[in-house]
Amino acid sequence: MRESSAAVLSLKNVSVAFGNAAARPVLSGISFDVADGEFLCVVGPSGCGKTTLIRLLAGLLAPSGGEILFGGRPLGGTSRDRAIIFQDYSKALLPWRTVAGNIALSLEAAGVGEPERGRRIETLLAKMRLSHAASHYPSELSGGMQQRVQIARCLAQQPRLLLMDEPFGALDAITRQTLQDEIARLVAEERTTVVFITHDLEEAIYLGDRVIVLQSNPGRIAEMIAVEIPRPRNQLDTREDKRFLEHRHRLFGLLQGR
Amino acid sequence: MKRILRGAAIPILILLLWEAGSRAGLLPMDTVSRPSHVAAALVGALADGSILRATWQTVEAALLGFAIAAAAGVLVGVILGLSPLLERTVGPSIEALRPVPAVALTPLTLLLFGFGLRMEAAVVAFACVWPVLLVTVAAVRGIEPRLLEVAQALRLSFPSRLRKIILPAAIGRVVVGLRVALGISLIVAVTVEIVMNPRGLGYGMIVASQSLKPELMYAQLLWLGFLGWGLNALLTRALGRWHGAFGPGMQP
Numbered sequence: 412m413r414e415s416s417a418a419v420l421s422l423k424n425v426s427v428a429f430g431n432a433a434a435r436p437v438l439s440g441i442s443f444d445v446a447d448g449e450f451l452c453v454v455g456p457s458g459c460g461k462t463t464l465i466r467l468l469a470g471l472l473a474p475s476g477g478e479i480l481f482g483g484r485p486l487g488g489t490s491r492d493r494a495i496i497f498q499d500y501s502k503a504l505l506p507w508r509t510v511a512g513n514i515a516l517s518l519e520a521a522g523v524g525e526p527e528r529g530r531r532i533e534t535l536l537a538k539m540r541l542s543h544a545a546s547h548y549p550s551e552l553s554g555g556m557q558q559r560v561q562i563a564r565c566l567a568q569q570p571r572l573l574l575m576d577e578p579f580g581a582l583d584a585i586t587r588q589t590l591q592d593e594i595a596r597l598v599a600e601e602r603t604t605v606v607f608i609t610h611d612l613e614e615a616i617y618l619g620d621r622v623i624v625l626q627s628n629p630g631r632i633a634e635m636i637a638v639e640i641p642r643p644r645n646q647l648d649t650r651e652d653k654r655f656l657e658h659r660h661r662l663f664g665l666l667q668g669r
Numbered sequence: 670m671k672r673i674l675r676g677a678a679i680p681i682l683i684l685l686l687w688e689a690g691s692r693a694g695l696l697p698m699d700t701v702s703r704p705s706h707v708a709a710a711l712v713g714a715l716a717d718g719s720i721l722r723a724t725w726q727t728v729e730a731a732l733l734g735f736a737i738a739a740a741a742g743v744l745v746g747v748i749l750g751l752s753p754l755l756e757r758t759v760g761p762s763i764e765a766l767r768p769v770p771a772v773a774l775t776p777l778t779l780l781l782f783g784f785g786l787r788m789e790a791a792v793v794a795f796a797c798v799w800p801v802l803l804v805t806v807a808a809v810r811g812i813e814p815r816l817l818e819v820a821q822a823l824r825l826s827f828p829s830r831l832r833k834i835i836l837p838a839a840i841g842r843v844v845v846g847l848r849v850a851l852g853i854s855l856i857v858a859v860t861v862e863i864v865m866n867p868r869g870l871g872y873g874m875i876v877a878s879q880s881l882k883p884e885l886m887y888a889q890l891l892w893l894g895f896l897g898w899g900l901n902a903l904l905t906r907a908l909g910r911w912h913g914a915f916g917p918g919m920q921p
Contacts, residue, residue, distance in 0.1 A: 471818055489822045502815040507837045516833065520823035568823070 418444035418480075419572055419604045420468065425477035426629075427463055436475070437463050439629035445572075450598060450605045452619030454612050456666055460630025461608045465576045468606055469495040482571070491521055494565035498577040500557040504549040510560050511536065511545040517567045531567060538597065539563040555586035562590075566597065573598060575607045579614070588646050591618060599642065612666055616640075616658045617649055624665050633665050702884035711888035720873070720892060727869035728896070730786055731858040734793025735851055742798045742850070743843060746805025747835060756806065763802070771796030771857055775865050785868065789861045796857040797850035804846030808839035844908050851904055855897050870896075 421444045428436040438460040445451050455461050466472040467479065470489040479486040481493070494517075497503040504513050511532050518528045536542045539559045549557050558578060565573060575594075579587040595618055598605050609615050615622045619638050626633040640654050649655055684704045690696050691703040702710075714720035749756040771792050782788035816838055820830045862871025870889055877885035 469822055471821060489824055491824055493822075495818075495822050497815060497818075499815060502813050503819055505816065505834070505837070516819075517823050519829070519833070520825050 417447050419447050419449075419482060420445040420486075420606070421480040423478045423480075425467065425474045425479060427460070427467065427472070428475045436629040438467075439631050441477070441630075441632060443623060443632065443635065445604055445606060448602045448604055450595070450607065450618060450620045451623065452607045452609060452615035452621070453623045453625060454609055454615040454662070454666070455625030455630070456627055457610060459625040459627035461610070461625060462576055463630065464625075465495065465574050465606065465608050468572070468574050469493055471495075491517075491568050492570055493572045493574060494568045494570035495574040496558075496561055496565050496576065496578045498580050500554065500561045500578075500581075501549065503561055504557060504564075506549055509546050509548055510541055510552070513549065513560050514564050514567050517564050521568060535563045535567055538566075539593075553586075555582055555590065558582065558590065562594065562597075566601070569601075571604060573603050573605045575605065577608055577610060580610065587614075592646065594618070595642070595644065612659060612662055613650065616655055616662075617644060617646075622658070622662065624662050626665065634662060636662070699881070700883060702887050706884040707887040707891065710882070710884040711892060714885065714888055714892075720870075720889065723868070723870045723873045723889075724892070724896060726786075727855070727858050727862065727871065728900075730789035730861075730869065731793055731854040733786065733790040734858065735797050735854040737790065737794040738797030738850055738854075739801055739847055741794070742801025742846070743805050746802045746843075747809050747831070747839070749802075750806045750809025750839075751835070753810075763799075767799050769795075772860050772864060775861055779865060784866055789858055789866050789868075792861050793854050793857045797854050800849040800853070801843070801846045804849075805839065805843050808842035808846075809835060811842070812838045848901070848904060848908070851900060852897070855893075855900060859893065 422441050425438065425441040426436050427438040428434055441464065443451075453461055453464060463472065467474055468486075470486055470493065481490070505516065508516070514532050514535055515528060518531060523531065532545075533542075536545050539562060541556065541559055541563060544552060544556060549560065552560070562578070578594075579590050582590065591614065594605075597603075607615070607618055616638055621635060621637050623632055624634040624636075625631065636658060638654070638658060640649055640652055687696070687701075688704045691698070691701070696703075711720070749759060774792050774795055775788070778788040778791045782791060812835060816834055817830075820834045825833065858869065859871040862869040862873075863875055864871075866872065870893055874886050874889045877883070877889060
């Protein structure tokens with residue numbers, strides 16, 4: 412699967428350094444491929460460059476060295492083919508637009524006109540279970556609901572690659588589990604490729620087809636595993652699966668810095 | 670209603686004492702007019718239309734200057750707010766121009782435009798542009814960077830970015846600058862009329878004062894206060910509705 416032409420995304424020896432050249436790079440020697448339809452999770456301690464990595468993939472940041480290919484071509488800047496879901500949903504939503512208006516933003520950007528736009532918003536609202544909140548403003552919603560709006564806005568782009576930067580990190584445990592299952596179901600339906608950043612090892616194993624563990628100073632790949640637990644997964648059985656526990660034991664040490 | 674009455678108690682008391690003191694001969698009639706005479710002068714000026722004409726001349730100049738300042742201030746403010754490099758280049762020039770008292774430009778604008786609406790509006794615009802400009806720069810710079818990244822990720826064109834992200838995100842604060850500027854516009858318009866320009870309420874007051882009609886001058890002063898209050902109330906209402914359009918998430 413790796414190094415194959417089916418890779419949607421391909422990183423070759425990518426590095427990022429801020430400031431002067433003598434400074435220790437934030438990311439160094441990052442190489443991996445993401446296959447079409449794959450759910451790749453990246454887990455690591457805080458400060459290991461996870462967010463820098465996702466910003467690279469979104470095109471919000473250019474690498475200092477190495478090469479990133481998206482669909483076989485060098486990734487230059489942002490693209491509507493790649494959607495990014497930020498952790499701080501309250502800052503990423505337009506407070507002066509309603510839920511429906513926020514979702515409309517990405518359709519407007521893509522030049523989708525009425526009545527098609529309205530129809531797609533309806534569908535997404537239903538899919539994200541937001542229909543009852545369509546005319547509410549973000550500030551009137553709970554954190555979980557706000558994050559659903561951001562997810563809906565990104566899905567509205569119909570991206571080839573969905574980038575998620577610790578999307579559930581700020582949510583309570585129950586909301587987090589519900590959203591984990593929903594996102595897994597949605598991307599399976601749409602066959603969207605996902606790169607999912609988290610600091611939660613169990614979340615990474617639960618959601619991912621593969622898990623990359625990053626280490627800090629400089630940020631580099633410490634380990635890459637294939638999860639190989641069948642889907643659909645569920646919160647009880649999957650987390651008690653023998654392979655789940657094995658992965659958890661194996662990767663736990665790496666995250667503690669041993 | 671009760672609160673309005675309570676608030677009006679002191680002005681009414683002062684007017685009554687004033688009227689009584691004047692009738693008792695305790696106040697010099699040639700400088701401190703009697704309230705009843707002032708009221709009569711106001712009614713007279715309203716009846717012959719002179720005060721309304723003067724009001725229109727003043728308001729016209731104030732609003733024209735304000736509109737020019739608002740448009741220029743928001744436009745330049747957005748550009749400077751988006752480009753720190755440009756701001757560092759233009760910033761010192763702005764800081765050098767800003768402390769020039771607007772009214773001191775009256776002789777210059779007189780040379781440029783002659784007496785009339787244009788010279789007055791030009792001075793008003795110069796005075797009003799600074800608060801709008803500075804507040805807009807700060808507002809644009811204060812926009813949540815995440816929102817700009819969302820715009821970047823969606824590859825919004827610059828005009829849509831401006832219309833859909835930057836202006837709505839900044840408007841809550843820009844409005845504060847606009848309110849300050851509107852207050853300034855009336856002050857400067859009247860000042861220019863008093864100093865030099867033979868039109869509007871300011872000139873009317875000078876004429877009334879010099880022709881020894883203090884009651885007419887007081888009437889115009891009272892009217893001017895009422896005008897300022899009315900303009901501000903109007904703007905507050907208009908902008909309040911505007912804020913409402915952004916929903917409860919928008920705290921101005």
